[in-house]
Amino acid sequence: MTDVSLGMPQLPAPAYPDEVRARLEADAGEVIARYPDSRSALLPLLHLVQSEEGYVSRTGMAFCADVLGLTTAEVTAVATFYTMYRRKASGDYQVGVCTNTLCAVMGGDAIFDELKSYLGVGNNETTGDGKVTLEHIECNAACDYAPVVMVNWEFFDNQTPESAKKLVDDLRSGRPVEPTRGAPLCTYKETARILAGFPDERPGAVEASGGAGPASLIGLKLAKGEVPGRTRVVSPRGEHRQDAGQDGPQSGSEHLSSHDAPQSTSASDPAAAPEQHPQGPSSEEGE
Amino acid sequence: MTLAAEINSNGNGDSPEKLLSPVLSAFWDDPQSWTLETYRRHEGYEGLRKALAMTPDDLIAYVKDSGLRGRGGAGFPTGMKWQFIPQGDGKPHYLVVNADESEPGTCKDIPLLFANPHSLIEGIVIACYAIRSHHAFIYLRGETVPVLRRLHEAVREAYAAGYLGTNILGSGLDLELTVHAGAGAYICGEETALLDSLEGRRGQPRLRPPFPAVAGLYACPTVVNNVESIASVPAILNKGKDWFRSMGSEKSPGFTLYSLSGHVTNPGQFEAPLGITLRQLLDMSGGMRAGHRLKFWTPGGSSTPMFTDEHLDVPLDYEGVGAAGSMLGTKALQCFDETTCVVRAVTRWTEFYAHESCGKCTPCREGTYWLVQLLRDIEAGKGHMADLDKLNDIADNINGKSFCALGDGAASPIFSSLKYFREEYEQHITGKGCPFDPAKSTLWADRHADSTEVNA
Numbered sequence: 001m002t003d004v005s006l007g008m009p010q011l012p013a014p015a016y017p018d019e020v021r022a023r024l025e026a027d028a029g030e031v032i033a034r035y036p037d038s039r040s041a042l043l044p045l046l047h048l049v050q051s052e053e054g055y056v057s058r059t060g061m062a063f064c065a066d067v068l069g070l071t072t073a074e075v076t077a078v079a080t081f082y083t084m085y086r087r088k089a090s091g092d093y094q095v096g097v098c099t100n101t102l103c104a105v106m107g108g109d110a111i112f113d114e115l116k117s118y119l120g121v122g123n124n125e126t127t128g129d130g131k132v133t134l135e136h137i138e139c140n141a142a143c144d145y146a147p148v149v150m151v152n153w154e155f156f157d158n159q160t161p162e163s164a165k166k167l168v169d170d171l172r173s174g175r176p177v178e179p180t181r182g183a184p185l186c187t188y189k190e191t192a193r194i195l196a197g198f199p200d201e202r203p204g205a206v207e208a209s210g211g212a213g214p215a216s217l218i219g220l221k222l223a224k225g226e227v228p229g230r231t232r233v234v235s236p237r238g239e240h241r242q243d244a245g246q247d248g249p250q251s252g253s254e255h256l257s258s259h260d261a262p263q264s265t266s267a268s269d270p271a272a273a274p275e276q277h278p279q280g281p282s283s284e285e286g287e
Numbered sequence: 288m289t290l291a292a293e294i295n296s297n298g299n300g301d302s303p304e305k306l307l308s309p310v311l312s313a314f315w316d317d318p319q320s321w322t323l324e325t326y327r328r329h330e331g332y333e334g335l336r337k338a339l340a341m342t343p344d345d346l347i348a349y350v351k352d353s354g355l356r357g358r359g360g361a362g363f364p365t366g367m368k369w370q371f372i373p374q375g376d377g378k379p380h381y382l383v384v385n386a387d388e389s390e391p392g393t394c395k396d397i398p399l400l401f402a403n404p405h406s407l408i409e410g411i412v413i414a415c416y417a418i419r420s421h422h423a424f425i426y427l428r429g430e431t432v433p434v435l436r437r438l439h440e441a442v443r444e445a446y447a448a449g450y451l452g453t454n455i456l457g458s459g460l461d462l463e464l465t466v467h468a469g470a471g472a473y474i475c476g477e478e479t480a481l482l483d484s485l486e487g488r489r490g491q492p493r494l495r496p497p498f499p500a501v502a503g504l505y506a507c508p509t510v511v512n513n514v515e516s517i518a519s520v521p522a523i524l525n526k527g528k529d530w531f532r533s534m535g536s537e538k539s540p541g542f543t544l545y546s547l548s549g550h551v552t553n554p555g556q557f558e559a560p561l562g563i564t565l566r567q568l569l570d571m572s573g574g575m576r577a578g579h580r581l582k583f584w585t586p587g588g589s590s591t592p593m594f595t596d597e598h599l600d601v602p603l604d605y606e607g608v609g610a611a612g613s614m615l616g617t618k619a620l621q622c623f624d625e626t627t628c629v630v631r632a633v634t635r636w637t638e639f640y641a642h643e644s645c646g647k648c649t650p651c652r653e654g655t656y657w658l659v660q661l662l663r664d665i666e667a668g669k670g671h672m673a674d675l676d677k678l679n680d681i682a683d684n685i686n687g688k689s690f691c692a693l694g695d696g697a698a699s700p701i702f703s704s705l706k707y708f709r710e711e712y713e714q715h716i717t718g719k720g721c722p723f724d725p726a727k728s729t730l731w732a733d734r735h736a737d738s739t740e741v742n743a
């Protein structure tokens with residue numbers, strides 16, 4: 001081997017330690033058995049390797065390729081297409097603020113800006129203690145609970161800048177955090193395992209937070225004649241109001257987009273972290 | 288513009304009890320609404336028994352006669368989709384449920400699955416019996432783990448109770464159901480991109496024909512249906528197609544979920560016969576937030592051309608919304624009041640489409656990128672008057688010329704906002720900036736003023 005790397009392919013990713021590989025292989029076998037064609041297991045398997053390391057590493061992709069009989073290029077192409085697969089080590093808690101139009105207008109932009117400055121991180125960056133990764137997300141199908149914040153893909157409805165700051169404080173200090181809709185938070189790795197298709201075994205996780213959320217019931221209650229006053233605010237949104245101070249909403253005419261440039265493609269990922277670089281020419285671009 | 292108070296007094300006198308028709312949502316207020324036990328208490332799996340007593344062909348005809356149309360946006364007749372599956376072809380058939388609910392503003396399938404997942408599972412068994420499928424998939428967007436949990440549990444319960452697995456209810460029907468979590472890509476809501484994704488590939492749309500009914504999942508005949516469409520089937524079987532047809536209109540029969548969101552007093556889910564109007568929904572639910580007026584709204588998510596307060600009385604069914612120049616879509620009624628900058632709203636939606644464009648076809652990939660550049664400039668006060676025609680021109684080069692409907696959706700907010708709010712774009716250009724204060728649009732904006740401000 002030589003140190004000259006210009007245009008040279010990277011070495012294959014290191015393999016998982018034997019016991020990790022054996023464990024993941026057993027899980028992978030279970031996933032693959034769900035599908036008539038093994039390749040269909042690729043998305044769940046990428047969730048699975050993410051549950052091992054907290055992100056999709058070169059090692060994880062090589063593992064997927066190996067058990068499915070695909071090339072690492074085929075796996076990399078898929079892993080880099082979907083936004084839920086992290087490309088670098090990140091925090092235990094993924095805090096996603098919806099900044100699609102409706103949530104943004106209802107306060108999502110203000111919440112995202114507030115959290116950026118409060119945590120001192122930008123989009124898709126992690127706090128120094130490794131606890132919280134902040135990102136803006138797209139519409140998460142909870143518009144009747146806007147503005148919405150997702151933590152490890154559990155719903156935190158009707159947020160304000162103040163409630164969101166308290167949320168990240170609690171996450172960073174290890175206090176138990178319960179979503180508005182969903183189960184008490186587990187780590188990002190544990191969440192990824194559920195996404196791989198392994199049911200959440202924690203007692204009470206399925207029933208946590210009860211049946212439908214309050215906004216989901218508005219129409220039903222009206223149909224049953226249960227909501228009397230027309231001007232009465234019956235949704236829970238009012239309950240959160242008192243704790244949001246005057247700060248928060250961003251300044252007047254300036255509301256620059258919170259959307260950043262698209263993530264770089266796999267091949268042009270910063271060479272700064274070569275060990276995370278997907279297999280392939282390591283220096284063909286961006287240098 | 289219509290004052291909130293006027294909306295409140297403009298009702299036709301019909302009570303919510305008469306205007307609404309909870310079916311799928313009828314027992315969402317049960318403390319354990321998601322369990323099999325609760326579902327059975329509410330006639331759960333009764334529709335399946337009736338379906339299994341019919342021949343598959345009769346069942347398809349029955350669903351076709353009910354007039355049920357797809358609830359995922361396009362409104363294609365569900366029974367007809369099933370009928371397209373070739374029979375006796377010797378190939379496996381598949382049912383794939385599209386639970387990748389990601390259209391901005393759309394929030395019906397996720398609460399439905401969270402509160403009542405068994406309605407979908409029962410519908411799946413019925414549909415698979417009809418199309419002779421032995422393996423079905425639920426493609427759920429990955430970003431909704433609480434729903435995934437309940438689907439896992441509901442499927443486990445259904446297997447244990449004999450509603451899934453082998454020889455279901457002694458009918459001889461065998462059916463496997465796989466819950467599959469996606470990984471974050473709006474494009475996977477497009478049915479052929481969804482199929483590619485389910486096959487373990489990048490989610491990019493396929494050229495049609497062949498249509499999925501002929502060559503879908505693993506190149507086998509496949510039905511792709513929206514969650515709400517399939518979940519509506521058990522009630523049709525249980526209560527009858529005539530009952531279903533007694534709601535809605537001749538061409539848009541039945542009930543459906545309307546999702547009210549934005550600057551309204553009470554956002555939420557409202558299940559009603561097709562054809563209800565936004566005015567009726569606002570009227571019964573408390574109107575726009577106090578002291579504010581409706582400015583613009585979407586009938587079915589961001590991909591459906593926006594409406595204004597002129598359209599409060601448009602019947603929200605497939606024909607009514609179509610005749611008014613938009614699409615019923617997903618019935619995602621996102622309401623924005625006069626504090627909202629339409630340029631800001633459209634810019635953000637366009638950024639979404641640019642981000643989610645899969646990159647397969649040039650008009651969408653390049654067009655959405657350039658729309659974003661122009662819109663950001665206009666929003667920041669750096670635009671020129673000629674940019675407005677350029678926006679229209681680019682949108683025109685995306686619309687109908689893209690590989691799939693994502694491109695058409697990206698063009699909708701551009702066309703419609705320029706049609707109704709061109710002046711507001713011009714103000715951004717002549718005034719060299721945005722005249723709106725985003726702080727006034729927030730959920731908490733009026734908190735301090737609540738006690739003193741009576742009207743806007």
